[in-house]
Amino acid sequence: MPSVAFHTLGCKLNFSETSSLSRLLETEGFEKKDFEEKADVYVINTCSVTENADKECRQLVRRIQRKAPSSFVVITGCYAQLKPREIAEIPGVDLVLGAAEKFNIAEHLRTLTKGDNARICSCDIEEVSGFNPSYSLGDRTRTFLKVQDGCDYGCSFCTIPKARGRSRSDTIAGVVAGVRRLTTEGAREIVLTGINLGDFGLGPDGRGAAALSDGREHFGDLIVALDDIPGIDRYRISSIEPNLLTDDIIRFVAGSRKFMPHFHIPLQSGSNRILGLMRRRYRRELYAERVALIRSLMPHCAIGVDVIVGFPSETEADFRETFDFLHELDVAYFHVFTYSERADTHALSISPVVPTGLRHERNKTLRNLSFMKTQAFNRAHEGQVRPVLFEGRAHAGTDGAAPMMEGYTDNYIKVTTPYRAEWVNQVVDWKL
Incomplete structure (x- = not known):
């Protein structure tokens, strides 16, 4: 059974598409693995909102090359649609799938061979008209x-x-x-x-x-x-x-x-x-x-x-x-x-162009203001009882403490508490 590992960059929509691609390949006989493990195929679903997202994609490909040089590397997502030829020139990339082809990934993998030049499967974005749930x-x-x-x-x-x-x-x-x-x-x-x-x-x-x-x-x-x-x-x-x-x-x-x-x-x-x-x-x-x-x-x-x-x-x-x-x-x-x-x-x-250093200073100023806004919002709800949906993952506690779990109130206040299996995926009334 061939194995596949996924990594997602960008927005919530990308996460939904990666999850769907993963289920699609599992139905085709692929075993899903964690991205840090060795796999036969690595799929990177990219974003291209910022230059950092582009850089992160290239860094991930280099990591795969060091870890599993014989594995196939597939790039899809926004970066793949915008700059397919640039991606195809990254050493180690085998397949580039544009917006119209990402959900045909299984078909493309069947005919992919290692060692050839990267295959680009893309089209003009004006030709993309279908909707994939x-x-x-x-x-x-x-x-x-x-x-x-x-x-x-x-x-x-x-x-x-x-x-x-x-x-x-x-x-x-x-x-x-x-x-x-x-x-x-x-x-x-x-x-x-x-x-x-x-x-x-x-x-x-x-x-x-x-x-x-x-x-x-x-x-x-x-x-x-x-x-x-x-x-x-x-x-x-x-x-x-x-x-x-x-x-x-x-x-x-x-x-x-x-x-x-x-x-x-x-x-x-x-x-x-x-x-x-x-x-x-x-x-x-x-x-x-x-x-x-x-x-x-x-x-x-x-x-x-x-x-x-x-x-x-x-x-x-x-x-x-x-x-x-x-x-x-x-x-x-x-x-x-x-x-x-x-x-x-x-x-x-x-x-004129705003100097990069000044951009970062302004970013830090607003992030500091955001932190204060969040603190004030949380304090305003102290003492209230609000419904919290707890997530399934257990997070390691600090200094050997018990594992922790996280959840969010209806109005998006994050709650962290010692892990209890019976609360996983349950809505619990919680006094903040």
Whole structure:
């Protein structure tokens, strides 16, 4: 029986696809192994949002070459679609699978031979139109369920539309069937994922239909349908653009017992000037309105923020606007990204370039603010009793202490406690 090991870089959607690829190969007779073990085939599912993700891919290939030089190395994911020839030139890479070919991996492995030049199986991203449902299971307590893929937005810093293609989605019936299947496999919490999740919908050409007329499927319709399915305790919305997070969606989550009080809403900048240069489809005023409505309906809700520092031409005044805006916002945490130049993006034409050292300083400043926000959010809930879903993995305790386990409250506060097997994948009422 041949063996295969996987490594995932990037977003929750990548994790769901890796898990699906793993199950696909297991049905084809492959034995799944840990990435640190020796395997016949190594599959790296890549990201290309930042330059670091590209570098990490190359480093992983070098590690495999040292550990198992006769093994096959397969690269797929966003980096593989964007720069297949660059990847094919990395010593040790045998197969590069673009966006349209990743789910045909078993077929490609059957005819792969070691020692030849790397085989590239890719196509123009405009030709990618199919939707492949994916979900993660077994690796984490929370299941990441892909319901949407691709993006029609043209943000000036982003290569995702070139890596993932146009916006397209599953149908509501397809998602519901997938969720019902997950209930039989022990899933307790499902995280809905996509590249532009709020653009979920099936238009006449299979593309996202968030702005189409009534009668089309929309993200709001999807969450209403999922709320009625028995057997699933909790849903989370992974990330949703502020202009697609409607008042109706917020109000529905506020009244739902299954959709958790937790939103992750990309901001990217608190400066309207920078938002314009980024080609974002909202301004800071709309973002503030969304946060205010959530707070009015769900005071306990966790709100996460994506923000980019060091975008071309970002002045000290622009950064101060972002800092002050985030300081005043009633949110729980940030994901802070340092701007990274990406080939074939409009942002490359914007000047002046922010020095790399200054970008890192600004990143550190916002990460410090995020830490304080998280501490304040956690303190505000001390003494409350909230439901915690505990994960299955046991974490080694420090200095020989008992192994620990982790879980999250409904509003995404992390809880760590000594491991108890009877709490694995169970929702426990917990006094914070």
